[in-house]
Amino acid sequence: MNRAPGRTRPPYARRARGAALALALTALCALTAGCGDDGSGGAGDKGAEGKGKGHLTFWDNNGGVRTDVWKKIIKDFEAANPDIHVAYVGVPAESAQSKYDTAIQGGGLPDVGGVGTATLAEIAVQDALEPLDDRLADSPLNGQLSKAMLDSVRAAGGGDRLYSLPTSANSGTLWYRTDLFKAAGLEPPTTWSKFYKAADALSDPGSNAFGFTIRGGEGSIAPALDAMYGQSGITDFWRDGSTTVDDPANVKALERYVALYKKDTPSADVNNDFKKMVAQWDSGRIGMLSHNLGSYQDHLAALGAGKFRGLPNPTLDDGTRVQVSNPVDGLGLFKSGKNKAAAWKFIEFAASHESNSAWNESAGSLPANTEAAQDSWIQQAEATRLAADALDDGTVRIVQLPYYLPDWNTISKADNEPAFQKVLLGRMSVKDFLGTLADQLDKAQAEWQEQHG
Structure with a gap:
């Protein structure tokens, strides 16, 4: 792989040190009685x-987003298990990781907690999660959970163990304005060729009309990688010990994608996170939006039924569909819990058909429970149904992002979101951007392999 010349970076701090720090702090608390204990x-x-x-x-x-449906699940669980009481604690998504880190170091972890693949590695590397493989093997849930989601969770934990039981997944979705497409005589953007044709045809910057809105602010890296791998058709994130992000085919694909900026997209996109991007699409004359299933209700409220559709990511002209892995949410069983048998009962209940269906219907997400994935609400929610069908029938080739790297979030957010903005603004080449990203990933991967043998 070609790398950006002259770009060096200090080695990443080894997150394994966090485990040693946590052990030291726990021992100190035990000796000095300096930390409170709530049973965990x-x-x-x-x-x-x-x-x-x-x-x-x-x-x-x-917490705060799915609180109501979780409280309903807890109420149903307690009715079925009157000798178990579950105390609900809502933690905002943006502070969940720091709250877990604080509890790992100082005590006070819950018995059960929401643990998604995007943050699983940072928790697992600190030896805080109980492997669930044996429990699942002996559970009625065995064989009832999505293999693709189980694979993603295992990959996020390093590939061997299941550190979280999957409950849901999102999926990359290309939302498009059916009214604008019909007026322009355009075919649905089912392939990348049709996507680019529509982006050009629907754009008239002088009239404030654009074919696409691109995510340039917070959270920009994953959708950029999704578009890049989707066009290049490369299905492996690692090849011969190095990442493929800077493969020439990926460089070419990302160059074409970022060339849409300001030509077929609003100039404000360079600073837009998903909330601003979604609001802009819902209120403006923009043909397409690449987001995920979670924004369906926003579109429905703003545009009304019949004016938009959501499709799985476009395919290549030969029908091949490649997309990067989306975070899989799930439930983790913490090693420090004093009541693991009861905690596992709650996890099983939450992942069972009825509970998993109710949770995912409220979120508009893909259920991990395969029986829940056949329920009527999914058949009526077209975008979710199409995503579920593509996932289950094996037509999607998934590029597994390295969530297991403790430094993945740092690399994909703090280190490279500002750099991607420079690419959009023409201040950095795509080749240099991807070369730098590849160098950082290769160093993080080498460090992870050194730690794990």
């Missing part, structure tokens, strides 16, 4: 299996 400990505390009843603490890692 921190990393290194092995907890206990318990008697399958009593009190549990559950942390919702997207």
